[in-house]
Amino acid sequence: MSTQTQQRPPTGARPEPEPARPRSRRQRPRIGLIVLGTVIAVLFVLPLWWAAVSALRPQRETFSTLSPVSLWTLLPRGLTVGNFGRLFDAEFGRALLNSTIVTVATLVIGLAICATAAFALAVLKFPGRGVIFAVMVISFLIPFDAIAIPLMSIFRDAHLENTYLALVLPGVGNGLAVFLLRGFFLGVPIDLAEAARVEGLGWWGVFWRIYLPLSRPALIGAGLILFVFQWQAYLWPLLIAPDPEMTVAPVAIAQFAGQQGVDFGAIFAGAVLTALVPLLILLFFQRYFTQSVSSSGLK
Amino acid sequence: MTTTAPSRRRQHSRRFGDLGVALTFLLPAVLAAVLLRLWPTVRAVWDSLRSTALGVEPTHWVGFDQYSALLRDPAFLNSLKITLLFGIIVNPLQIAVALALAVLFNERIRGAGLMRTLVFLPVAIPQSVSAVIWAVAFRPDGPLNGFLTRLGIAPQGFLTSPDQALASIIVVVSWIGVGYWMMFLIAGLKEIDPTLYEAAALDGAGRWARFRGVTLPQLRRQLAFVLVADTISNLLVFAPVQILTGGGPNGRTNLIMNDVFERAYVRADAGAAAAGTVVVALIALAIVLVQFRLLSRGSD
Numbered sequence: 001m002s003t004q005t006q007q008r009p010p011t012g013a014r015p016e017p018e019p020a021r022p023r024s025r026r027q028r029p030r031i032g033l034i035v036l037g038t039v040i041a042v043l044f045v046l047p048l049w050w051a052a053v054s055a056l057r058p059q060r061e062t063f064s065t066l067s068p069v070s071l072w073t074l075l076p077r078g079l080t081v082g083n084f085g086r087l088f089d090a091e092f093g094r095a096l097l098n099s100t101i102v103t104v105a106t107l108v109i110g111l112a113i114c115a116t117a118a119f120a121l122a123v124l125k126f127p128g129r130g131v132i133f134a135v136m137v138i139s140f141l142i143p144f145d146a147i148a149i150p151l152m153s154i155f156r157d158a159h160l161e162n163t164y165l166a167l168v169l170p171g172v173g174n175g176l177a178v179f180l181l182r183g184f185f186l187g188v189p190i191d192l193a194e195a196a197r198v199e200g201l202g203w204w205g206v207f208w209r210i211y212l213p214l215s216r217p218a219l220i221g222a223g224l225i226l227f228v229f230q231w232q233a234y235l236w237p238l239l240i241a242p243d244p245e246m247t248v249a250p251v252a253i254a255q256f257a258g259q260q261g262v263d264f265g266a267i268f269a270g271a272v273l274t275a276l277v278p279l280l281i282l283l284f285f286q287r288y289f290t291q292s293v294s295s296s297g298l299k
Numbered sequence: 300m301t302t303t304a305p306s307r308r309r310q311h312s313r314r315f316g317d318l319g320v321a322l323t324f325l326l327p328a329v330l331a332a333v334l335l336r337l338w339p340t341v342r343a344v345w346d347s348l349r350s351t352a353l354g355v356e357p358t359h360w361v362g363f364d365q366y367s368a369l370l371r372d373p374a375f376l377n378s379l380k381i382t383l384l385f386g387i388i389v390n391p392l393q394i395a396v397a398l399a400l401a402v403l404f405n406e407r408i409r410g411a412g413l414m415r416t417l418v419f420l421p422v423a424i425p426q427s428v429s430a431v432i433w434a435v436a437f438r439p440d441g442p443l444n445g446f447l448t449r450l451g452i453a454p455q456g457f458l459t460s461p462d463q464a465l466a467s468i469i470v471v472v473s474w475i476g477v478g479y480w481m482m483f484l485i486a487g488l489k490e491i492d493p494t495l496y497e498a499a500a501l502d503g504a505g506r507w508a509r510f511r512g513v514t515l516p517q518l519r520r521q522l523a524f525v526l527v528a529d530t531i532s533n534l535l536v537f538a539p540v541q542i543l544t545g546g547g548p549n550g551r552t553n554l555i556m557n558d559v560f561e562r563a564y565v566r567a568d569a570g571a572a573a574a575g576t577v578v579v580a581l582i583a584l585a586i587v588l589v590q591f592r593l594l595s596r597g598s599d
Contacts, residue, residue, distance in 0.1 A: 033408050040400065041414035044478065048420060050442060051432045063440055073442055117328030126321040132329060139332035141587050142340055145535045145556065146580045149563050149572055150346065151339035173331025203320045232425035234538040235560075250427040254542050257431045264435060271432055275424040282423040286416065 055272040059265030083265035095252035106171035110226040118181035140175020152239045162243040171230040177222035184218035220288045249274040346573035365574040378558035401484035419478040430542040487521030527590035
């Protein structure tokens with residue numbers, strides 16, 4: 001198309017994946033794309049940045065830095081942890097502890113339940129497998145939030161309000177996690193299991209010593225699905241655990257923000273603390289999360 | 300469970316399978332599915348067919364009266380209308396933006412990985428926390444109005460304005476949602492065979508023609524999935540509405556989940572709430588059925 005400035009590859013060499021084009025035509029849109037991408041990324045992260053900065057600045061500066069907006073809206077003039085102190089005076093520590101207890105319990109119990117079910121559905125052969133699989137698919141197609149209110153009546157009749165059990169239970173059976181693990185288990189060569197069976201290993205041993213050690217990425221992915229569901233649960237804890245002793249962090253922060261004479265510094269401090277745990281975990285495991293969610297959703 | 304007995308035992312297990320073992324492995328998950336999903340669904344249908352007027356009379360069978368009352372209730376009809384309007388705007392908007400960002404961040408540009416992560420960050424944050432942050436941002440004396448003042452624009456009402464409240468909610472849920480759906484689409488883009496693009500480029504196809512001729516058709520399955528999953532999650536939006544507007548002003552943001560919640564817990568009308576729950580579940584099921592049709596057609 002135009003003058004070739006780059007050295008041609010020796011004749012007979014395989015063509016480059018992208019045909020070499022003049023530099024100027026290729027570089028200019030790239031710079032445009034970088035600028036565009038940067039602007040978009042900054043816009044997305046701006047509210048978080050502002051919340052984090054507001055959590056660290058003295059409470060009286062929260063609004064004084066806003067009108068008109070200046071650089072000081074996004075940069076703290078003086079740093080303080082006073083907001084966090086007042087937050088914990090307001091029993092927010094209890095809410096964070098509750099969230100942690102509920103989420104850890106959900107992870108342990110949920111992984112056990114989902115992995116065993118996935119193993120049975122992927123590896124074991126038994127009459128009625130299709131029926132059980134269908135029941136699981138149909139039940140987990142019903143979005144949890146849609147049936148939270150009738151489930152609340154059931155739990156109230158069973159006197160389970162304001163218990164950790166009630167908070168944990170809805171998170172332990174997760175269809176997405178089961179299907180993700182089942183898909184992964186189906187990929188493990190069945191010969192491994194059969195050989196081990198011939199050697200005299202029971203099914204429990206096959207599950208525990210062969211399938212689980214081979215499935216770390218899928219287990220991490222399933223764990224993240226359970227974690228995200230439980231850590232950000234709002235509607236269910238709001239319904240089933242209204243007792244201040246049992247409030248979880250996402251509900252506590254919303255109630256805090258709804259009070260009269262709100263302490264904005266403390267709200268931002270609470271928001272940052274509640275967001276920090278999942279942020280760090282998802283940043284660290286981002287690859288597993290997106291891989292697992294996209295594959296379990298699609299295949 | 301040990302299998303010391305050789306071939307007889309194996310033939311037996313081939314005929315009858317591993318039913319006993321399987322049941323032990325499956326029992327907890329099946330119990331969870333039945334007790335925590337199916338039973339409450341059945342319970343909602345049952346409750347919706349009975350009168351539960353408080354203290355007036357013992358509960359009794361009323362058939363479809365709850366539904367006909369609900370469908371004549373202007374407040375419920377309004378929430379259906381608002382939910383539909385919200386869905387018609389928010390779903391195409393989120394998917395279009397997510398697709399554009401997926402294509403952009405899939406380019407080999409410097410820093411694409413970091414940009415992708417920054418857009419993904421809001422996904423990690425609990426919805427109620429996002430709502431609380433935005434509640435301050437939208438305040439009359441908040442940073443958004445501070446910014447508008449700087450530009451010489453009069454302060455806006457945002458959440459308190461009947462014309463801007465729903466749009467404000469859309470901004471919040473999209474801030475959370477776009478990064479999430481973008482990740483699914485990026486996963487799909489990575490699976491596209493690069494030789495398809497080379498072939499199209501050799502045919503002289505430009506950027507846009509390659510997008511329409513290669514990217515869109517190759518991404519059909521992911522797009523179908525994202526469309527359905529996004530539609531369901533937007534049908535069930537609750538925390539941002541309850542925290543930011545409580546359904547107001549004048550019911551302008553009263554999405555269906557908030558309406559059902561208020562029937563159950565503010566007005567204590569259990570029967571109507573149950574009927575509303577059934578309506579929500581039916582809409583969700585209908586959307587899922589569409590997913591199956593779209594996906595099965597996609598795999599042909």
